[in-house]
Amino acid sequence: MDSITIRQAAYYHPERVVHNDFYLNHFNSMGKDIERFLQVMGRERRYIADSEEENAFTMGLKAAQKVLLEAGLTGEDMDMIVFVSQTPEYTYPTNALLLHHKLQGKHRTITMDSNANCAGMVTSVEQTSRYMQSNPHVRYALVVGCDHSSIHCNPDDEITYPNFGDAAAAVILERSTDESKGFVDSLFYIDSEGSGNITFPACGLSNIYSKDVTPEQLRIRWIPFDGTVCVDAAINDIQELLARHELTIEDISAFCLSQFSLKNIELIQSGLAAPQEKFIYVGDEFGYTGTSSPFIAFQRGVEDGVIKRGDYVFFWSVGAGWQIPTMLFRY
Structure with missing residues (x-):
C-alpha cells in the first residue's frame, strides 16, 4: 500500500x-x-x-x-x-x-x-x-x-x-x-457530555436576525469547565497507539498537541513520563489559534530542527464537547 x-x-x-x-x-x-x-x-x-x-x-x-x-x-x-x-x-x-x-x-x-x-x-x-x-x-x-x-x-x-x-x-x-514514512494510525475518543459548554453563535444560527438578540448572544458563549478532563484520554490513546505499533516514548521525536493550555501539555507529558523537550509549545507566541495550533507547532518543530525526516510525530487535539483525535505520523 x-x-x-x-x-x-x-x-x-x-x-x-x-x-x-x-x-x-x-x-x-x-x-x-x-x-x-x-x-x-x-x-x-x-x-x-x-x-x-x-x-x-x-x-x-x-x-x-x-x-x-x-x-x-x-x-x-x-x-x-x-x-x-x-x-x-x-x-x-x-x-x-x-x-x-x-x-x-x-x-x-x-x-x-x-x-x-x-x-x-x-x-x-x-x-x-x-x-x-x-x-x-x-x-x-x-x-x-x-x-x-x-x-x-x-x-x-x-x-x-x-x-x-x-x-x-x-x-x-x-x-x-x-x-518507511507517512500516516501510521489514529484513534478518536468522543465524550459528548460537555457538548453544551461552548456554543457559537450563542443564540444559535436560526436566531441571529431576531430583534431580541444582544451582541453578546452573537458571540462565543463559554461556560467554565475543568479543561483537564481531556488529559487522561490523551495519555491513554497515545499509549494505545504506541503499543499497537510496538513503539515506545523513546521512538517518538515530537508531540504536536493542542496549544489551548500549557497546563494540559505539562500534565500529558508527566502522565507519559516523556522528556519536556519533545513537546513543542508555541502558545506563548501565537496565543490559542484553535484548529491550526498542532500544525503550527509541527512546522515550528521542523524549522527549529526538532523534527526531521523519518521521525515519528504525534498529533493530538481536542474539540468542544469533546472530540479528541490522536494521530501518529512518520515524517
Whole structure:
C-alpha cells in the first residue's frame, strides 16, 4: 500500500502583536485579575487580525500560497482541497471552492469544507490520509486550517478574549511508494457530555436576525469547565497507539498537541513520563489559534530542527464537547 506523507507544511499569522499587558489592564478595569489564568494557559503574546480585509479565508489562502510555493507545486497539482474552520467566512460557497478558484485549481479536484471545532485540522488530515489510501487517483491533497476567533470573543469574557490568537496553517499530503514514512494510525475518543459548554453563535444560527438578540448572544458563549478532563484520554490513546505499533516514548521525536493550555501539555507529558523537550509549545507566541495550533507547532518543530525526516510525530487535539483525535505520523 502507498504511504500518505507530509510533503510540506506552512503557517501564516497577522502582523499585529498584542501582549498580556493589554488584557491584564483591560480586565483590571473591571475588577478582574487574570494574571494567574494567563500563566496557566501559557500566554505571553498573540497575533490578532485587525483589518477588515483579513479573515479566516484570507489567512488560510496566504498559508496555502506559502505552502505551495515552498513545496514547488501549484494549485493545479492539487487533487483534493480541504478547508477547515469553526469560524468560516462563508457557509456557502464553501471556502475550499473559493480557495480552489484563487489557486487556479483544475476541474478534477475534490473540494470540501470541514469542521470538528478545535480538533478540526488533526481530524481532517487524518480523514484525508485515509481517503487517499483508498483512492489511488489522489496524489496531492491540500488541507488548510484557520480560525478567526478573536473577533467573535466577548470582550467581557476573561476566558476567551485574552486567550485566542488568529493564524492559519496548511499541509500538503502526498502519495508515496516509500513505506518507511507517512500516516501510521489514529484513534478518536468522543465524550459528548460537555457538548453544551461552548456554543457559537450563542443564540444559535436560526436566531441571529431576531430583534431580541444582544451582541453578546452573537458571540462565543463559554461556560467554565475543568479543561483537564481531556488529559487522561490523551495519555491513554497515545499509549494505545504506541503499543499497537510496538513503539515506545523513546521512538517518538515530537508531540504536536493542542496549544489551548500549557497546563494540559505539562500534565500529558508527566502522565507519559516523556522528556519536556519533545513537546513543542508555541502558545506563548501565537496565543490559542484553535484548529491550526498542532500544525503550527509541527512546522515550528521542523524549522527549529526538532523534527526531521523519518521521525515519528504525534498529533493530538481536542474539540468542544469533546472530540479528541490522536494521530501518529512518520515524517
